[in-house]
Amino acid sequence: MATPFQSPRGTYDILPPDAPYWIFARQALKEEAESLGFQRIEVPVFEDIRLYERTTGETSEIVTKEMFGVTRASKDVEVEKEDRAVQLVLRPEFTPGIARAYLERGMQAFPQPVKLYTDGSVFRYSRPQKGRFRQFEQMNYEVIGDASPLADVAVITLTWNIFKRLSLFKELVVDINSLGDLKCRPKMRRVLLDFLSQNLTKLAPLDVERVRRNPFRVLDSKEPKTLVVVKKAPQLLDYLCDDCKKHFSQVLETLDELNIPYNLDPTLVRGLDYYTRTAFEVRRVDDETRQNAFGGGGRYDGLIELLGGRPTPGVGAALGTDRIIEAMKEQGVKLPDSKLADAFVVAIGEHAFKVTLPLVERLKAKDIRTGMTMTKNGLKEQLSMADRLGVRFVIIVGEREVRDKTAIVKDMDEGSQETVSFTGLENLIEKQLSR
Ligand code: AMP
Numbered sequence: 470m471a472t473p474f475q476s477p478r479g480t481y482d483i484l485p486p487d488a489p490y491w492i493f494a495r496q497a498l499k500e501e502a503e504s505l506g507f508q509r510i511e512v513p514v515f516e517d518i519r520l521y522e523r524t525t526g527e528t529s530e531i532v533t534k535e536m537f538g539v540t541r542a543s544k545d546v547e548v549e550k551e552d553r554a555v556q557l558v559l560r561p562e563f564t565p566g567i568a569r570a571y572l573e574r575g576m577q578a579f580p581q582p583v584k585l586y587t588d589g590s591v592f593r594y595s596r597p598q599k600g601r602f603r604q605f606e607q608m609n610y611e612v613i614g615d616a617s618p619l620a621d622v623a624v625i626t627l628t629w630n631i632f633k634r635l636s637l638f639k640e641l642v643v644d645i646n647s648l649g650d651l652k653c654r655p656k657m658r659r660v661l662l663d664f665l666s667q668n669l670t671k672l673a674p675l676d677v678e679r680v681r682r683n684p685f686r687v688l689d690s691k692e693p694k695t696l697v698v699v700k701k702a703p704q705l706l707d708y709l710c711d712d713c714k715k716h717f718s719q720v721l722e723t724l725d726e727l728n729i730p731y732n733l734d735p736t737l738v739r740g741l742d743y744y745t746r747t748a749f750e751v752r753r754v755d756d757e758t759r760q761n762a763f764g765g766g767g768r769y770d771g772l773i774e775l776l777g778g779r780p781t782p783g784v785g786a787a788l789g790t791d792r793i794i795e796a797m798k799e800q801g802v803k804l805p806d807s808k809l810a811d812a813f814v815v816a817i818g819e820h821a822f823k824v825t826l827p828l829v830e831r832l833k834a835k836d837i838r839t840g841m842t843m844t845k846n847g848l849k850e851q852l853s854m855a856d857r858l859g860v861r862f863v864i865i866v867g868e869r870e871v872r873d874k875t876a877i878v879k880d881m882d883e884g885s886q887e888t889v890s891f892t893g894l895e896n897l898i899e900k901q902l903s904r
Pocket of ligand 1: 600603762763787
């Protein structure tokens with residue numbers, strides 16, 4: 470039916486045929502993260518705009534152009550003073566909110582490092598196009614309070630394990646770079662600024678503006694004109710201080726040991742201001758400009774301090790779930806058969822519905838995971854529901870069975886069928902399941 474309403478620009482609906490991919494991807498994050506000692510955290514969907522200005526950075530495109538504001542929208546109430554004082558925005562990423570929670574909820578006093586993961590929607594007011602939405606979903610994880618190169622490797626390993634679990638890793642590569650720290654970054658910046666200033670006329674107009682605001686971003690430009698200049702730019706890696714060099718080579722050595730394929734890319738800088746040392750992105754091998762990266766992350770040793778905490782190192786990553794799901798569908802990744810229930814009760818006719826409800830309860834009380842439809846559905850639909858749940862036992866009760874107080878039990882694994890009395894049902898299924 471036509472409706473005058475459409476979903477807002479840059480948003481989408483996840484419909485039942487796609488939902489299993491999303492469930493599978495989110496579950497992969499949960500299991501892979503928890504198996505490496507990460508624990509779940511959830512943070513608000515909106516926060517004070519200043520949190521992002523201070524961390525994501527006032528020169529980043531996210532903060533300068535892509536924030537979604539949140540205000541009270543009721544027409545006939547006055548905006549309260551308190552609401553006027555704070556500009557709230559929808560989260561454009563997770564890390565600042567998690568860092569805020571880490572400080573506000575006293576996680577600095579926990580045994581360090583604190584390893585956290587989450588997933589959910591983030592919002593960026595950008596121009597929608599293929600693979601780029603205004604509301605999209607990210608998987609995000611952070612190791613806070615560990616300066617060792619092993620923490621960087623833990624984050625990259627978790628990233629790789631998730632892609633492995635989703636059967637996507639074969640076509641992927643990790644681009645990696647080191648951005649230095651507070652000690653070596655000023656020198657890098659000077660050298661780069663000198664070089665770019667000498668080549669200003671050869672840059673794309675957009676990048677001329679970037680030279681002034683954040684010269685590092687020019688390295689990451691997708692503009693063809695700029696790409697020619699960037700090829701000749703000084704290599705940041707040559708200006709790393711000894712500590713940063715050592716850190717980076719330990720990261721790379723460990724990745725070698727773990728057989729995680731990486732590509733040293735001196736132009737990788739990432740869009741956010743708070744990164745230090747290791748930065749990485751995951752892309753399809755043939756997506757050389759990283760236009761459609763699947764995710765990325767890096768170290769942010771100054772972030773917690775920016776929010777008023779004591780100096781605390783951190784490293785994390787965010788993956789774009791939407792692009793991951795698209796790739797899984799494109800590549801025909803098969804979802805594993807998931808058995809969501811052991812048994813399904815098919816009721817034919819109104820009497821049968823009433824009689825089977827207590828049967829379902831009795832089966833559940835014996836820890837037999839049992840499904841049924843509680844709505845008016847025909848036999849065919851009920852059987853396809855049983856199929857979707859992947860059950861082993863289909864229990865059928867029709868008019869005749871209601872009269873006889875019996876049920877037909879089909880064992881889908883064995884391909885057998887028998888009729889049992891209502892009273893013998895739990896025992897039969899329990900016995901078969903334990904075999
Ligand atoms: P970022 O937080 O910018 O490092 O992004 C991490 C990942 O999120 C990217 O590699 C993309 O896979 C995904 N992503 C970023 N922006 C969008 C967007 N507008 N729409 C869909 N996915 C996005």
